[in-house]
Amino acid sequence: MITVQNLHKTYGRLTVLDDLSVELKAGQAVSLIGPNGSGKTTFIKCLLGLVIPDGGTIRFGGRSVRHDWIYRQHVGYMPQIGRYPDNMRIRQVIDMLKDVRRTAGRCPAVRLDEDLIRAFDLPKLYDKPMRSLSGGTRQKVSACLAFLFDPEVLILDEPTAGLDPLSAELLKQKIRQEKEKGKLILLTSHILSDLDELTTDVMYLQEGKLQFFRELAWLKTQTGEQKLGRAIAAIMAKERKSERANP
Amino acid sequence: MIKIIKYVWLDILQNRIVLAYMLFLLVISGTLFGLESNGSKALMSLLNVTLMMVPLVSLMFTTIHFYNSYEFMELLLAQPIDRSRLLLGELCGVASSLATAFLLGVGLPIAWYHPTPTGAALLLAGLALTLIFVSLAFLASVSTRDKAKGIGLSLLIWLYFALLFDGLILTVVFMFSDYPLEKPMLIMAALNPVDLARIFIMLQMDVSALMGYTGAIYQAFFGSVGGSIYTLAALSVWLLIPIALTNRIFRSKDI
Numbered sequence: 001m002i003t004v005q006n007l008h009k010t011y012g013r014l015t016v017l018d019d020l021s022v023e024l025k026a027g028q029a030v031s032l033i034g035p036n037g038s039g040k041t042t043f044i045k046c047l048l049g050l051v052i053p054d055g056g057t058i059r060f061g062g063r064s065v066r067h068d069w070i071y072r073q074h075v076g077y078m079p080q081i082g083r084y085p086d087n088m089r090i091r092q093v094i095d096m097l098k099d100v101r102r103t104a105g106r107c108p109a110v111r112l113d114e115d116l117i118r119a120f121d122l123p124k125l126y127d128k129p130m131r132s133l134s135g136g137t138r139q140k141v142s143a144c145l146a147f148l149f150d151p152e153v154l155i156l157d158e159p160t161a162g163l164d165p166l167s168a169e170l171l172k173q174k175i176r177q178e179k180e181k182g183k184l185i186l187l188t189s190h191i192l193s194d195l196d197e198l199t200t201d202v203m204y205l206q207e208g209k210l211q212f213f214r215e216l217a218w219l220k221t222q223t224g225e226q227k228l229g230r231a232i233a234a235i236m237a238k239e240r241k242s243e244r245a246n247p
Numbered sequence: 248m249i250k251i252i253k254y255v256w257l258d259i260l261q262n263r264i265v266l267a268y269m270l271f272l273l274v275i276s277g278t279l280f281g282l283e284s285n286g287s288k289a290l291m292s293l294l295n296v297t298l299m300m301v302p303l304v305s306l307m308f309t310t311i312h313f314y315n316s317y318e319f320m321e322l323l324l325a326q327p328i329d330r331s332r333l334l335l336g337e338l339c340g341v342a343s344s345l346a347t348a349f350l351l352g353v354g355l356p357i358a359w360y361h362p363t364p365t366g367a368a369l370l371l372a373g374l375a376l377t378l379i380f381v382s383l384a385f386l387a388s389v390s391t392r393d394k395a396k397g398i399g400l401s402l403l404i405w406l407y408f409a410l411l412f413d414g415l416i417l418t419v420v421f422m423f424s425d426y427p428l429e430k431p432m433l434i435m436a437a438l439n440p441v442d443l444a445r446i447f448i449m450l451q452m453d454v455s456a457l458m459g460y461t462g463a464i465y466q467a468f469f470g471s472v473g474g475s476i477y478t479l480a481a482l483s484v485w486l487l488i489p490i491a492l493t494n495r496i497f498r499s500k501d502i
Contacts, residue, residue, distance in 0.1 A: 048325050050502040067498075073327040083318040087261055093322070099250060100326055 001026045001061060001153065001184050002047065008055035009042055009208075016042045017053065018208040026152070029175075029185040031195035031216075033232065034205035040188045041080060043205065044155055047186075048077055073101065076151035080158045080188075082142035086131040090122065090141055093130065094148070101149055113150040116143055119170045135162045143171055147178070154178060156187040160194055172198060196228040204232070211239070248336045251323070255340025258316065265348045268304055272352025279356075286361035287452070290369060293353065294448055297373045298441055299409060301349060302380045306401040309341050309384035314394040321502055334385075334497045338490065342381040349373050368451040372444040375482045379440045380404075382489040389496045412439045429464050436465070437481040447478040 002024040009017040016039045024030055032040050045051040047058060049065055049072070057064055060071040084093055098112070117123065120140045125133075133141070139162045146154060156175070160168040175198055179185055189195050195202075202219060204211040212235070220226060223234040259265050276293050283289035316337065323333055353373060357366040387400040416435060420428060436442045450471050465474040 045502070050321075050324055052499050052501060069327055069329045071327075072325065075325075077325045079325070083321055085258065085316065085319045085322070087258070096254060097322075097326060100323065100328060 003059040003062075004047075004056070005059075006056040007043070007046060007053050007058065009039075009046065009051065009053045016208050017046070020056070020205075020208065020210050022203060022210060022213055024184055024186065026184050027182045028201050029179045029187070029199040030201045030203050031199040031228075032186060032188040032203050032205065033192070033195070034211075038205040039208040040205055041157055042208075044077075044157055044186070044188070047155060048072065048075065073149070074152045076146035076149060076154045078139075078142045078146035078154075078156045078159055080161070082138045084130040084138070084141070087129060089127055089129050090133075091126040093141065094145070097145060097148070111150045113147050114144075116140075116147050116171070116174055119174070120144065120167060136164060136167070139163055140167060143174075147174060151183075153184045154186070156185070158189055159187060160189060160191060168194075192229040192232065193227075202228070202232070204235075248332045248339070251328075251333060251336025252340040252343065254319070255316070255337055256344060258319070259312070259340070259344045264308060265344050268308070268345070269348035269352040272300075272349065273355065276353050276356035280360035286363070287365070290357075290361060290363075290365060293357075294369055294445070297353065297369065297376070298445055301373050301376045302409060302441060303405050305345055305377050305380035306384045306387075306405050307398070308345065309381045310388050310398050310401040311394075312341055313337070313385065313388035314397060324502055330498050331494055334494060335490075338382065338385055338493075342378050345381060346374055346377045349377050365448065365451045368448050372447050375447075375479075375486070376440060376444050379482065379485045379489070382486055382493065385493045386489045386496075389493050389500060408439050408441050412442070416442075429468065432464050433468060437478075440482060440485045443478045443482050443485070447475060447482070450474045450478070 004020060004022045004024075007017050007020040009015075020039075020043065032043065034040050042051055046053050047065075049069065057066070059065070060068075060074075063071065065071055088096070094117075120143075122140065122144060125137065128137075130138075130141075139159075143156075143159060146156065154175070159171055159175070163171060172194065175185060175187070179198065179200075185198075187195070187198065196216075199216055201213065201215050203213045216228065219228070219231045219235065223231045225231040225234055275296055279289045279292050279296075280286065283292070320333060320337070324330065350370060350373075354370050357370065383404055384401050387404060388397045391397050391400065416432075419435070420432075436446060446465050450465060465478070468474070469477055
């Protein structure tokens with residue numbers, strides 16, 4: 001569904017993404033893992049066209065996303081830090097996006113998915129201005145907006161960070177449901193136990209390079225570990241050893 | 248794009264600065280016409296106020312508004328929206344609100360006290376200056392991500408066009424006073440939209456020959472009608488180039 005070839009991005013002298021190629025298919029739930037500053041968020045922003053790569057191509061359903069925008073009607077995005085216009089209310093933000101999507105997508109009958117809005121009991125807060133919201137409530141709004149238009153691809157950057165345990169559980173349940181519908185889900189998190197329950201594949205980035213892209217089950221059998229965290233640790237240790245053996 | 252303009256308008260109406268700008272213009276122009284019994288003289292004073300105020304307010308308000316609506320743009324750019332359309336929507340929203348404030352604030356008193364072609368020319372020149380300095384402010388804002396730098400850049404633009412440029416022209420005139428400067432001056436005046444607006448209005452007045460060097464040259468060279476067309480054409484170039492540059496930068500900008 002999304003094909004990335006030789007993606008390259010630098011900020012000044014700093015190389016953030018280095019020759020990254022990967023193919024993401026519908027039905028996959030991919031966890032994007034890597035140390036801080038390894039390029040995860042930049043990769044996600046490239047997929048969304050928010051960051052313009054210096055080189056390489058990204059194809060969405062076969063079409064290059066460069067200078068294209070229609071493909072974004074199939075994408076729901078939950079940013080790591082949701083930033084919203086300060087003096088708008090939650091209701092206004094939601095209505096605005098509905099309004100914008102309705103014409104921009106050129107398909108009038110977008111099915112709205114308001115499950116999360118109900119689950120988080122958001123209508124109670126509808127008249128609060130965005131600037132007065134706590135970090136967690138902001139995250140809830142971001143999550144609701146990502147799922148609202150029932151997109152085929154969900155890109156979730158640290159979805160559970162800052163959420164209380166109950167809301168995090170509700171969100172994970174929702175992600176699981178969407179995964180079962182055969183959507184492509186790409187998520188990052190530093191809470192590996194969350195990813196363990198939700199994902200089918202693991203994409204590991206380090207210093208902008210793709211270290212590996214494997215099925216979760218393969219990783220586990222290969223390393224003989226039951227937990228994703230331990231499996232990753234085992235692989236990283238092995239790689240470090242092989243690096244030392246042949247520098 | 249219309250939808251984006253709508254949301255920009257909603258946002259601008261909420262913070263009331265544009266409303267205050269309109270009231271300020273209304274009070275100033277009302278007072279000038281009220282105090283001065285000769286309408287043409289009042290119009291001259293109003294012209295000077297317009298040439299100073301409109302660029303400054305347009306630049307400052309637009310730059311601050313741009314940085315304050317960064318979140319809005321960030322939110323919308325993750326949606327199926329074309330970047331250029333978002334940018335143009337923002338630009339049209341800000342420009343149209345400032346233009347409305349100007350047209351009401353200055354236009355109503357003119358229509359009430361002094362409804363002449365010269366008054367209409369002042370409105371047209373003010374409108375052109377609003378649009379031009381809004382687009383210059385957009386160019387300054389997309390060039391840097393740092394709000395302080397962006398506002399500083401806008402202030403520099405204003406200082407340059409409102410104050411420094413005249414000094415530069417005078418210097419050139421004095422330094423080369425032995426040479427015929429008519430034709431170079433035609434071109435040099437076109438390098439400053441504020442001067443162009445001033446000349447455009449002067450050409451509508453019968454006093455144009457008395458009102459400054461460049462105005463007299465334009466009058467002599469083109470005559471009233473030709474000069475007006477030339478200044479308006481130069482003003483539209485001043486509008487289109489910043490918009491085109493802004494669009495180019497914004498399309499490849501990392502959000």
